[in-house]
Amino acid sequence: MPVEVVAGGLFAFCCLSILFLLTMYGEPGLYLYIGVAVVAANIKVLKVVKFPLFPEPIALGTVLFSSTYLATDILCEYYGPQSARRGVMLGFCAAVLMTVFMMFTLGFNPNGGFGEMHGHLLAIFSPSLALLFSGMISYLCSQYYDVWCYQAIRKLTQGKFLWLRNNGAMLMSSLIDSTIFSTLAWIVFAKDPLPWKTVALSYILGTYLLRITVTILQTPIIYWAKYYVKK
Numbered sequence: 001m002p003v004e005v006v007a008g009g010l011f012a013f014c015c016l017s018i019l020f021l022l023t024m025y026g027e028p029g030l031y032l033y034i035g036v037a038v039v040a041a042n043i044k045v046l047k048v049v050k051f052p053l054f055p056e057p058i059a060l061g062t063v064l065f066s067s068t069y070l071a072t073d074i075l076c077e078y079y080g081p082q083s084a085r086r087g088v089m090l091g092f093c094a095a096v097l098m099t100v101f102m103m104f105t106l107g108f109n110p111n112g113g114f115g116e117m118h119g120h121l122l123a124i125f126s127p128s129l130a131l132l133f134s135g136m137i138s139y140l141c142s143q144y145y146d147v148w149c150y151q152a153i154r155k156l157t158q159g160k161f162l163w164l165r166n167n168g169a170m171l172m173s174s175l176i177d178s179t180i181f182s183t184l185a186w187i188v189f190a191k192d193p194l195p196w197k198t199v200a201l202s203y204i205l206g207t208y209l210l211r212i213t214v215t216i217l218q219t220p221i222i223y224w225a226k227y228y229v230k231k
Contacts, residue, residue, distance in 0.1 A: 003049055003050070003051055003052070004051070004052055007051070007063055010063050010064065011063050011067075011214065011217065014037075014063065014064060014067040014070075015067070015070075015218065015221050017033060018030065018033055018067065018070060018071055018074070018221065018225075019221070019224065019225065019228050021033050022074065022225060022228045022229065023228040026229065027075065027079050027083055030071045030074060030075055030087060031086070031087050031090050033067075033068075033071050034068050034071050034072065034087045034088070034090060034091040034094075035090055035091050035093075035094030036094070037064050037065065037067060037068050037071070037091075038065070038068060038091040038092075038094055038095050038139065039094050039095055039098045040061075040064055041061035041064045041065035041068075042061070042095055042098075042131060042132070042135050043061075043124060044060040044061035044064060045059045045060060045061040045131065045135075045185075046060075046124065046131075047059070047060045048060065048202070051210065054206055054209060054210065057202055057206070058202065058206040058207055058210055059202070059203055059206075059207060062207045062210050062211060062214070063210070063214055065177075066170070066174065066210075066211050066214040066215065066218070067214075067218070068091065068143070069143070069146055069169075069170045069173060069174065069215075070166075070170070070218045070221060070222065071087065072084050072087055072088060072143060072146055072147065073146070073150055073165075073166050073169060073170065073222055074221075074222055074225045075087050076147055076150050076151065077150075077162070077166075077222060077225075078225065078226065078229045081147050081150075081151050084147045084150075085144065085147055088139075088140070088143040088144060088147070091139070091143070092136060092139060092140060095132065095135065095136060095139070096132070096136070099125075099132045102121070102125040103125075105121065105125075106118075106121060106122060106125060106126070130185060130189040130190065130191075131185055133184065133189060134180075134181050134184035134185035134188075134189055135181055135185070137180060137181075137184060138176070138177045138178075138179075138180035138181035138184065139177065139181075141176060141177070141180055142173040142174070142176040142177035142180070143173065143177075145172065145173050145176055146169045146170065146172075146173035147169075149165075149168065149169040149172055149173065150165050150166070150169040153165035153168050153169060162222060162223065163219050163223075166218075166219060166222050167215055167216065167219060170211075170215045170218075171211075171212060171215055174208060174211040174212075174215065175208055178203070178204045178207050178208045178211070179204055181203075182199050182200075182203035182204045182207075183199065183204075185203075186198075186199045186203060187199055
């Protein structure tokens, strides 16, 4: 199946999931989404694929992780910045817990014919310590900045131009996240550091261009969210 079709399907699923959880559970529903999305995105980042119109391969997890900014902005817009910060911290806790759980899991010796499955788990979760530090540092920095920037634009515009604070905050925080994570994960903490040019083109610029696209496409969702807000 073409990669753009899969990416489009994932994007639609993310948006529908956010609206569904918002409708059914309100604020806690978005907390759930952020936690699951952060954990899944940290696993998906291990896979790199080639997207049409982008010069370099791009690490997966970009679409999914970008949707967490949308969830955070919806929390900030309709439930307040304190709720948004709570969602950020719950996402952080979910990623840490998942990593610790899997570290204990990998500590057990597999029985009999389950050695191959154990090897697959090692391939996925053994690099997670470096990715955890990189991901969580960039996650906290970018997400807290997103909440601050969103509120700052809201005050400057006196509550007008929802599209501006949504896009402005997401685009700035996405650039911060891409830069911090890619630099730490693939250069600073990496056992075999990648060339800076590769990191800049594939992991920073490449993912950021995709995030710009995702951010623009997500704009209608934050407007629609007001019809689904569960107080």
